[in-house]
Amino acid sequence: MEKEIISWIYEAAERVKAGLGDALKVDQKSGRTDLVTNVDKETQAFIVSKITAFDPAAKILGEENGQDQTPIDQGRVFVIDPIDGTLNFVMQRENFCIMIAVYENGVGQLGFIYDVIRDELFWGGPKVGKVFYNNEELSPPENRSLGEGLIGMNLALYRKNINHAQEIGNQTMGVRVLGCAGLDLIAILKGTQIGYISMLSPWDYAAGSIMMKQLGLPFSGAEGQPLSFQGREFFIGATSAVMNQIQAFDKEKH
Numbered sequence: 001m002e003k004e005i006i007s008w009i010y011e012a013a014e015r016v017k018a019g020l021g022d023a024l025k026v027d028q029k030s031g032r033t034d035l036v037t038n039v040d041k042e043t044q045a046f047i048v049s050k051i052t053a054f055d056p057a058a059k060i061l062g063e064e065n066g067q068d069q070t071p072i073d074q075g076r077v078f079v080i081d082p083i084d085g086t087l088n089f090v091m092q093r094e095n096f097c098i099m100i101a102v103y104e105n106g107v108g109q110l111g112f113i114y115d116v117i118r119d120e121l122f123w124g125g126p127k128v129g130k131v132f133y134n135n136e137e138l139s140p141p142e143n144r145s146l147g148e149g150l151i152g153m154n155l156a157l158y159r160k161n162i163n164h165a166q167e168i169g170n171q172t173m174g175v176r177v178l179g180c181a182g183l184d185l186i187a188i189l190k191g192t193q194i195g196y197i198s199m200l201s202p203w204d205y206a207a208g209s210i211m212m213k214q215l216g217l218p219f220s221g222a223e224g225q226p227l228s229f230q231g232r233e234f235f236i237g238a239t240s241a242v243m244n245q246i247q248a249f250d251k252e253k254h
């Protein structure tokens with residue numbers, strides 16, 4: 001299955017790259033900065049057509065095209081974020097990813113994050129027992145603490161200091177705002193960021209969390225509880241050391 005999924009991702013990416021010079025059809029979703037383009041919708045439809053030909057019984061949970069309500073707990077469910085970082089895609093034509101995850105009866109089996117412009121594919125999970133960066137097996141990153149690295153954050157959380165985001169950020173070497181959840185989760189897998197704090201929907205964290213789990217990296221909701229896979233929610237993913245510090249910090253300050 002993983003070989004097929006990788007081939008769909010590369011084919012989808014070729015289509016996206018072939019259209020990079022074309023005018024986009026851009027629509028607003030919840031507001032001025034929450035956008036969807038024809039490329040988001042077409043990329044999801046393309047991936048869904050490949051999935052349906054491969055496994056007609058599989059279910060789809062995808063951000064676009066009205067497929068965003070499917071539960072992940074029964075049968076095989078493909079979770080798709082066709083373009084993660086749409087605002088970057090529109091404004092920069094880079095710093096966006098294609099993400100796919102596979103759940104079987106609620107258990108994450110495979111995750112894929114592809115940084116299209118940098119040609120960097122991160123993929124793996126329990127189904128293959130490993131995580132790969134292109135063809136190279138990835139080792140777990142160093143278990144660094146807050147003071148020893150950079151943290152990724154959603155800017156609104158930081159600005160409004162939700163769940164002590166500013167105090168947490170101030171203990172790190174620096175806060176980064178990449179505008180693309182997939183890139184932040186890749187950074188944790190690679191060890192170039194010690195964590196990521198954001199407000200995310202299931203398709204934003206599905207692929208990345210499967211690979212994090214495979215490498216022994218924790219992720220959770222605001223109070224350390226499991227993610228709900230329903231709607232948008234507070235997300236923390238980090239090294240074990242940083243996760244412990246954030247949880248202890250929350251208890252101290254309450």
Ligand code: 2AM
Pocket residue numbers: 030033034035063081083084085086087154179180181182199200201204232
């Ligand atoms: P998207 O580009 O697929 O929508 C931007 O901070 C990151 O958060 C992106 O990965 C973006 O995914 C995600 N995100 C989740 N919900 C969002 C929302 N309502 N508005 C903008 N970005 C959102």
Ligand code: CA
Pocket residue numbers: 034035063086
């Ligand atoms: Ca979106």
Ligand code: CA
Pocket residue numbers: 081083084085181203204
């Ligand atoms: Ca997304």
Ligand code: CA
Pocket residue numbers: 040063081082083084085086
């Ligand atoms: Ca998206």
